[in-house]
Amino acid sequence: MLKIRRETLKNIKPKIISWSALHRRHHELSDKHGDPHSPNLHGGNWRDRIRGLIHSHLTWMYKHEYPSVVHYVPDLIKNKNIVRVDRYYYLWASLGFVLPTLLGGLYHWSLAGALAGFIWGGVFRIIWGGHTIWSINSFLHCFGMSRFETEEHSHNFGPIALLTFGESWHNNHHAFPGSASFGLEWYRLARISHKEKKKRGQKLRKCICKKHFSNYKI
Structure with missing residues (x-):
């Protein structure tokens, strides 16, 4: 029986550790019932294939259940450094928008420079990186x-x-x-x-x- 403090589990939400649990579940049940983002479980005709691709690329992120982190990632939730990074996940994500905005504004010394930093260094970077990674879930299956x-x-x-x-x-x-x-x-x-x-x-x-x-x- 794993001895894990309640405080530790309370702070684990849909962030890095939960994503790791999802990924291990994907490997356990890949392209089978229970896989959170398989494109191959929606039927065989072309409409179902497209629906499966859309699900595996995007909509799975708000249509899946989060698996138990105790079951799938007991090693991670016992690692203090990983739990600490996970706890401040939204801080790191926010800095990914704030820092490019500040750097763009300081470099150009203008509001337009700050806006350009926010758009290209923040928003576009997240969208581009997200879709390229999501394509692995969808197209590469x-x-x-x-x-x-x-x-x-x-x-x-x-x-x-x-x-x-x-x-x-x-x-x-x-x-x-x-x-x-x-x-x-x-x-x-x-x-x-x-x-x-x-x-x-x-x-x-x-x-x-x-x-x-x-x-x-x-």
Whole structure:
């Protein structure tokens, strides 16, 4: 039985730690009933496919239930540093708007400069970054190439790697969920070398919550 203080759990809301729990649930039930953002659970005709893409890209964020952080991320909620970062999440998010606004205003010494900093350094950055990351949930579970045999519909798609710093090697990610590096060759962004891959071997398949990621095979 995990001994976790009530105060710690009370401060965990839909932020970093909850997102981590969602991501582990996605791996546990990927493209199966219970996956919070699968595009492949809405039917087979073209209308259902489009509806699934919209759900996995955007609407899942307010149509899903948050899984238990005690069950999925017990390691994170016992880490004081991670809990501290999570507790001040809205502060970090706010600084992502405030700092570009201040820097733009100071650099141009004008209200127009501050507004430009707010729009391009804050709003546009968040929208651009959000949609490129969400495309991994949606498009990469429908289109691309599958290099490894996994139990869901994950794919790799090189062009999106340029926008997501290598995150689009999504089939690699599902094949090796315990690895922080998704690219497997020198010319891929976020790569892991062949030597390192060989050295780590089966360890790449393991993660903190390994009981949820035991069904992947190459």
